[in-house]
Amino acid sequence: MTPGARVAAAADLLDDILGGAPAEKALTGWARGHRFAGSKDRAAIRDLVYDALRRRRSLAALGGAETGRGLMIGLARESGHDAALLFDGVGYGPAPLSEAEAEAGRAPLDGPEALDCPDWLWPDLQDSLGADAAAALAALRERAPVHLRVNTRRTTVDEAQAQLAAAGTDTRRHPLSATALEVVTGARRLRADPAVLSGALEFQDAASQAVSDLVPLPEGGRLLDYCAGGGGKTLAIGARVKGHFVAHDAAPRRMADLPARAARAGLAVHCAAPDALAAEAPFDTVLVDAPCSGSGSWRRDPQGKWTLDPARLDELTALQDEILVAACGHVAQGGSLCYVTCSLLARENEERIAAFLSAMPGWTCRAQHRFTPADGGDGFFFALLGRDVDTTQG
Ligand SMILES: C[S@@+](CC[C@H](N)C(=O)[O-])C[C@H]1O[C@@H](n2cnc3c(N)ncnc32)[C@H](O)[C@@H]1O
Known part of the structure; x- marks a missing residue:
């Protein structure tokens, strides 16, 4: 495929995605319907689509329209190219620029537009990250490193x-x-x-590894990964400390590959059904890697930046509170509860810890740490909560 044909394909795909199609599904569907496209073409089109989604607001300003074509015109202009040379109508390339398109477009306005941040989230991110907000958002406009x-x-x-x-x-x-x-x-x-x-x-993202490094576990201790998903953090902790590892997830199918992955890594991880957890408790450490907005990893999932809304954020914070309360019941006296999100928002982070501490006596926050994409990995939040020893018992 010519560079122009790739741009035309990306513009069509972006129209579908802006219309609500999940990006991954749209790309897979496109590849199935265009078997002639080689792996290099598919990779290049994917890069164009994801680059445009990361910078959707600023590219729409530059390109003069929030459409697939507008974003591709914006991307060409952003990289310093004369869009008219790429949009030349040759072969399968995009149709030539109309007069209106050639005249449309302007530099993005400073602030949330230039930083590719939805307006409603900008105050939250500034409150959450203070002076680091702009650098974190700027990093989210770039491709994630491997x-x-x-x-x-x-x-x-x-x-x-x-x-x-x-x-x-x-x-x-x-x-x-x-x-x-x-x-x-x-x-x-x-x-x-x-x-x-x-x-x-x-x-595994470097900040995800850094968060796993912070999870305390005594040698030979018992760890419950309460929201295990693929189990990436348990595998990282297990590589550092010998222990007994139990994984749980409300959607057990997400853990389907975990036993085999663990075996390959030289670890044993037991996936426990929700009703079997009580019999396995107590644990020295319970890790809650909670479902969240994913705002720290929007480089990898830029569509999430534009689909999150206040109602979904409220649902997530209610779920985070619920999970913390349910998970803390599995921690041994004197043990640790680690709360992790890949969110940059204080509403999902510090505020959830404050809500937990005010609702649950007998717990102390021992440490908190925030990583932003400006640190070189995804954005993460980590809090270490300690369960006080109840000296009134036994
Ligand atoms: C951020 S992901 C976990 C990622 C995983 N720990 C890793 O390192 O790859 C959050 C997980 O929480 C699970 N989850 C959602 N609601 C839950 C609940 N009420 N109880 C337990 N797990 C839940 C989701 O199915 C999802 O797999």
Whole structure:
């Protein structure tokens, strides 16, 4: 496909996505219907679509319209190209610019428009992040880097780097975690890399690794991952500390791959049904990696930035409160409850901890930490809550 044909395909896809189609589904459907497109074409079209979604507001301003075509015109102008040269109507490329299109468009206004932030969220993000808000939003306009976690039960970081380099993937250490590598070149071959297939390396964001590093677990201790999903954080904790690991999720199918992934990584993780949890309790540590807006990872899921609304945020905060109260019942006296979100919003973070502490006597907040995308990984929030020992019993 020519560069123009890729732009035309991306513009059509963006129209579907702006109309409500999930981005991943639209891209998969497009690939099925255009078998002639090679993997390089598919990857290039995907990049165009995701770049446009990350910068939807600013590109719509530059391109003069919030349509697939408008965003593609905006993207061409943003990268300093003369849009008229790309929109030339040749072959399967996009039709030439109309006079109106050639004249439309302006520089995005400073503030939420230039930062590609929905207006309603801008005050919340400023309250939540203070002076860091603009840098965090600017980072969310960029593609996410590819990060790996070195499973130090299987190999060392130096060895992993050397083997990757010999196979054509250059990496550098990431400052957020001692086990994290950032891929510099050669990311595309990684899915078939023997170290990835054998569990010696895992794809995991560096800040997600940093959060896992903060979860305390005594050697040989018992950990419950209450919202385990794919279990990425349990695997990271298990690579650091030997213990007994139990995973739970309200949607158990999300944990389907976890036992096999854990076995590859040299760990045993038991997936417990919701009604079997009480029999497994108490735990030294319960990790609540709560469902959230995902605002810290909007680089990876930029559609989420535009579909979140105040009603959904209210639903999420109510669910976060509910989960914290349910999960804390499984913590042993003197044990720890770790609350994690990949959200940048205080409403889902500090405010949930404050609500929990005011509703549940006998708990103390021992630490809180926030990571923003400006730190080089996804945005995360971590709080460590300690269950006081009840000295009135026994
Ligand atoms: C942020 S994701 C977890 C990601 C995972 N820990 C990881 O590191 O890959 C949140 C998970 O919470 C689960 N969940 C939602 N509501 C829940 C509830 N009431 N109780 C337990 N899990 C819940 C979702 O199914 C989802 O898998």
